[in-house]
Amino acid sequence: xxxxxxxxxxxxxxxxxxxxxxxxxxxxxxxxxxxxxxxxxxxxxxxxxxxxxxxxxxxxxxxxxxxxxxxxxxxxxxxxxxxxxxxxxxxxxxxxxxxxxxxxxxxxxxxxxxxxxxxxxxxxxxxxxxxxxxxxxxxxxxxxxxxxxxxxxxxxxxxxxxxxxxxxxxxxxxxxxxxxxxxxxxxxxxxxxxxxxxxxxxxxxxxxxxxxxxxxxxxxxxxxxxxxxxxxxxxxxxxxxxxxxxxxxxx
Amino acid sequence: xxxxxxxxxxxxxxxxxxxxxxxxxxxxxxxxxxxxxxxxxxxxxxxxxxxxxxxxxxxxxxxxxxxxxxxxxxxxxxxxxxxxxxxxxxxxxxxxxxxxxxxxxxxxxxxxxxxxxxxxxxxxxxxxxxxxxxxxxxxxxxxxxxxxxxxxxxxxxxxxxxxxxxxxxxxxxxxxxxxxxxxxxxxxxxxxxxxxxxxxxxxxxxxxxxxxxxxxxxxxxxxxxxxxxxxxxxxxxxxxxxxxxxxxxxxxxxxxxxxxxxxxxxxxxxxxxxxxxxxxxxxx
Numbered sequence: 001x002x003x004x005x006x007x008x009x010x011x012x013x014x015x016x017x018x019x020x021x022x023x024x025x026x027x028x029x030x031x032x033x034x035x036x037x038x039x040x041x042x043x044x045x046x047x048x049x050x051x052x053x054x055x056x057x058x059x060x061x062x063x064x065x066x067x068x069x070x071x072x073x074x075x076x077x078x079x080x081x082x083x084x085x086x087x088x089x090x091x092x093x094x095x096x097x098x099x100x101x102x103x104x105x106x107x108x109x110x111x112x113x114x115x116x117x118x119x120x121x122x123x124x125x126x127x128x129x130x131x132x133x134x135x136x137x138x139x140x141x142x143x144x145x146x147x148x149x150x151x152x153x154x155x156x157x158x159x160x161x162x163x164x165x166x167x168x169x170x171x172x173x174x175x176x177x178x179x180x181x182x183x184x185x186x187x188x189x190x191x192x193x194x195x196x197x198x199x200x201x202x203x204x205x206x207x208x209x210x211x212x213x214x215x216x217x218x219x220x221x222x223x224x225x226x227x228x229x230x231x232x233x234x235x236x237x238x239x240x241x242x243x244x245x246x247x248x249x250x251x
Numbered sequence: 252x253x254x255x256x257x258x259x260x261x262x263x264x265x266x267x268x269x270x271x272x273x274x275x276x277x278x279x280x281x282x283x284x285x286x287x288x289x290x291x292x293x294x295x296x297x298x299x300x301x302x303x304x305x306x307x308x309x310x311x312x313x314x315x316x317x318x319x320x321x322x323x324x325x326x327x328x329x330x331x332x333x334x335x336x337x338x339x340x341x342x343x344x345x346x347x348x349x350x351x352x353x354x355x356x357x358x359x360x361x362x363x364x365x366x367x368x369x370x371x372x373x374x375x376x377x378x379x380x381x382x383x384x385x386x387x388x389x390x391x392x393x394x395x396x397x398x399x400x401x402x403x404x405x406x407x408x409x410x411x412x413x414x415x416x417x418x419x420x421x422x423x424x425x426x427x428x429x430x431x432x433x434x435x436x437x438x439x440x441x442x443x444x445x446x447x448x449x450x451x452x453x454x455x456x457x458x459x460x461x462x463x464x465x466x467x468x469x470x471x472x473x474x475x476x477x478x479x480x481x482x483x484x485x486x487x488x489x490x491x492x493x494x495x496x497x498x499x500x501x502x503x504x505x506x507x508x509x510x511x512x513x514x515x516x517x518x519x520x521x522x523x524x525x526x527x528x529x530x531x532x533x534x535x
Contacts, residue, residue: 052423057347084425094416096435107424110434157420164424 033213087161093153095145151182293506318482325391334402390466409443442529
């Protein structure tokens with residue numbers, strides 16, 4: 001069974017119909033990319049998968065998003081618990097203005113997952129190692145997270161998620177504020193992480209989608225136009241709009 | 252119609268705008284000069300720390316200083332928690348519906364009510380209806396109601412200035428809305444809330460009308476023992492010695508005004524320094 005099953009999903013911002021009958025099956029331990037021109041709804045769809053859109057006023061949804069077979073838009077779903085297992089990384093690195101250590105420990109402490117010092121220490125180390133940040137910063141864990149470079153900050157944000165043990169990681173244009181070298185490194189990190197997590201990435205950078213993802217969804221004006229293996233989408237798409245977009249005729 | 256050359260009209264408008272600016276600060280400087288000139292001679296350690304004597308014509312103003320301090324501190328202790336809670340509700344939870352808009356409109360309008368109206372309201376509600384009598388607590392409650400809209404507004408601005416991305420980051424770790432507010436939003440909004448509070452302390456220290464009927468006494472020969480006591484207060488004391496007592500030495504009147512002014516100014520300076528400090532140490 002697919003990890004995430006999106007069925008006839010619709011989303012409205014007030015009267016604006018932002019997502020129209022979207023259907024996608026996202027598989028475990030793969031990277032799924034969502035591409036499309038600005039305003040096509042790819043970020044909106046991503047933000048629906050952990051219901052972070054709920055905080056925007058006037059958002060209404062219809063249809064289902066099932067994770068491991070359970071509809072996350074069900075009435076009795078615990079949204080906080082859902083978000084703990086479906087973490088999100090944002091466009092601009094957004095570490096909290098506290099120490100590096102406290103950033104990673106934040107979720108554990110505030111969610112009362114554990115208050116055991118040793119377990120927190122271990123988790124912080126493990127999480128920072130998972131994002132390949134540990135060796136660079138192990139001596140300055142008490143320094144403010146904002147002293148790090150943007151790339152390191154983005155890694156820290158991923159480590160902060162990993163500490164609360166999510167199953168799915170959503171990335172919303174995670175490299176859009178990074179230079180090409182840093183982008184390359186974050187992409188390598190994503191490919192390492194995919195063996196443990198299901199990853200969904202929104203990107204406006206088609207080359208990035210081609211480099212990192214196994215599956216690609218192409219969206220246009222709130223509709224899912226095509227969803228297939230990345231190779232297929234970029235070399236031999238079935239839909240004319242997809243072909244026009246990936247070959248650079250618009251967008 | 253005379254047509255001025257562009258050069259000349261440029262010069263004239265510059266002078267006009269400059270004069271308007273000067274006009275705005277001249278009264279402040281004159282007031283300060285007069286008060287310092289006429290009142291400095293009255294200021295002494297004894298003036299600040301002893302009771303009035305000879306029907307207030309000599310001695311000190313200690314009970315008025317203590318009274319003002321007590322009323323204002325009481326008012327802050329009441330206003331701050333309520334104001335911050337209301338600001339959190341309005342900024343973080345309230346949906347943009349009819350009720351919320353009515354509440355916001357009411358808050359804006361409350362800030363525009365003349366302070367003597369608050370005074371009469373306090374007299375009716377706290378002094379008479381709740382039978383608190385003319386007392387520190389009645390005056391503090393009256394000042395609280397007057398200051399609440401200001402505290403709510405400044406606190407809302409402070410909460411609003413915390414980046415949305417912090418909230419999103421916290422929520423997407425599975426942290427609940429309230430924990431996000433408690434651990435992320437509030438700590439980062441605190442500097443703004445604090446400076447707003449200090450400024451409102453400065454503002455209410457000088458208020459006369461709201462405490463006129465609710466807390467202030469003409470003369471009390473001792474310091475207050477509880478919040479249910481009547482007290483002397485600096486602004487009201489100043490009013491009395493300026494208008495109600497014959498043969499009042501001028502330097503005591505100006506000296507009292509100087510103390511009140513310095514009190515308000517120094518509180519404002521604390522706010523300014525706090526703001527500069529926080530801005531320099533702000534990490535985002």
